Amino acid sequence: MTADMKSQKIAFIGGGNMAGAIISGLVAKGFEKKQITVAEPWEVNRTKMSEFGVNVTTDNIEAATGSSIIILAVKPQVAKSVCNELGQKAFTSDDALPLLVSIAAGITMSSLKQWSTTSSGKSPPVVRVMPNTPALLGEGASGVYAGSDVSKAQKEQVTALLQSVSRSLEWVDREELLDAVTAVSGSGPAYFFAMVEHMIASGVKLGLSEEQATKLASQTCLGAGKMLVEASDSPSQLRKNVTSPNGTTQAALESFEASDFASIVDKAVKAASDRAEQLGSELGKQ
Numbered sequence: 001m002t003a004d005m006k007s008q009k010i011a012f013i014g015g016g017n018m019a020g021a022i023i024s025g026l027v028a029k030g031f032e033k034k035q036i037t038v039a040e041p042w043e044v045n046r047t048k049m050s051e052f053g054v055n056v057t058t059d060n061i062e063a064a065t066g067s068s069i070i071i072l073a074v075k076p077q078v079a080k081s082v083c084n085e086l087g088q089k090a091f092t093s094d095d096a097l098p099l100l101v102s103i104a105a106g107i108t109m110s111s112l113k114q115w116s117t118t119s120s121g122k123s124p125p126v127v128r129v130m131p132n133t134p135a136l137l138g139e140g141a142s143g144v145y146a147g148s149d150v151s152k153a154q155k156e157q158v159t160a161l162l163q164s165v166s167r168s169l170e171w172v173d174r175e176e177l178l179d180a181v182t183a184v185s186g187s188g189p190a191y192f193f194a195m196v197e198h199m200i201a202s203g204v205k206l207g208l209s210e211e212q213a214t215k216l217a218s219q220t221c222l223g224a225g226k227m228l229v230e231a232s233d234s235p236s237q238l239r240k241n242v243t244s245p246n247g248t249t250q251a252a253l254e255s256f257e258a259s260d261f262a263s264i265v266d267k268a269v270k271a272a273s274d275r276a277e278q279l280g281s282e283l284g285k286q
């Protein structure tokens with residue numbers, strides 16, 4: 001972490017799953033616990049957040065006031081009311097407004113800026129980030145898009161923040177590409193969890209104990225993931241390396257293909273991307 005980041009006050013508005021994953025990663029990477037404040041209405045989540053040693057409050061304005069970076073970590077459906085509240089009550093200084101970093105799926109930069117406009121007509125610089133829950137272990141993948149009024153220093157701060165929790169950090173130059181990021185890596189962990197759930201169920205049907213099947217399938221997912229990231233071979237070559245001619249893997253892959261595996265995955269990823277776009281347009285009209 002840079003010395004500059006150590007002096008920044010960072011507020012999270014919403015202390016749920018994704019905020020918890022990011023905060024856990026930040027604390028593990030040496031961010032000062034006292035530089036982070038989480039505003040969260042639900043006591044159960046406040047207790048979880050306070051276990052990280054960070055400041056916790058129920059008051060969004062208290063968390064946001066004096067912070068140079070405000071991370072909007074509420075559900076998309078709540079983003080408008082929170083932004084309105086920040087614009088009207090937290091962004092009162094005539095000085096430069098803090099950086100608003102939204103992780104909400106689909107919610108567009110123009111909605112975020114419009115909703116958080118102050119009474120004097122100013123809106124904060126906004127960065128949209130699409131992280132994922134492996135941030136919890138410092139193994140996240142994040143996509144980022146910055147508005148044109150975000151300074152170079154602010155981009156560097158966002159990079160430092162996200163690099164602490166993400167192995168892969170991709171800046172995109174068109175906002176709509178964040179819907180693709182959401183569909184591939186934001187929602188992506190759930191696809192692998194679902195695949196492992198099915199593999200465990202199949203292993204149990206074939207006679208393994210649940211514990212054995214869980215350990216074998218989970219470690220296989222981890223091992224394959226590490227090979228994808230660390231080996232120089234492409235995913236396709238790695239698949240070929242496992243697939244002996246007329247062997248067991250070929251039998252399994254042919255079964256996948258008989259159900260049009262590529263089309264199943266393509267439709268699912270497109271559905272996630274479409275839903276992100278739809279959330280942005282539906283909620284943007286409110």
Ligand SMILES: NC(=O)C1=CN([C@@H]2O[C@H](COP(=O)(O)OP(=O)(O)OC[C@H]3O[C@@H](n4cnc5c(N)ncnc54)[C@H](OP(=O)(O)O)[C@@H]3O)[C@@H](O)[C@H]2O)C=CC1
Binds near residue numbers: 060076082132
């Ligand atoms: N989960 C994931 O894998 C990912 C999520 N995201 C995005 O992150 C955002 C948060 O998702 P996630 O963490 O899963 O959701 P959660 O519901 O777990 O967290 C949101 C938290 O915000 C709280 N909240 C509700 N209203 C307010 C308010 N007015 N002020 C402050 N806090 C409030 C909620 O409290 P309560 O429960 O009491 O309503 C809840 O604890 C979403 O916009 C999502 O699109 C992005 C990438 C991945």
Ligand SMILES: O=C(O)[C@@H]1CCC=N1
Binds near residue numbers: 105182186187
């Ligand atoms: O399911 C969702 O809408 C959020 C965004 C990406 C992952 N979870």
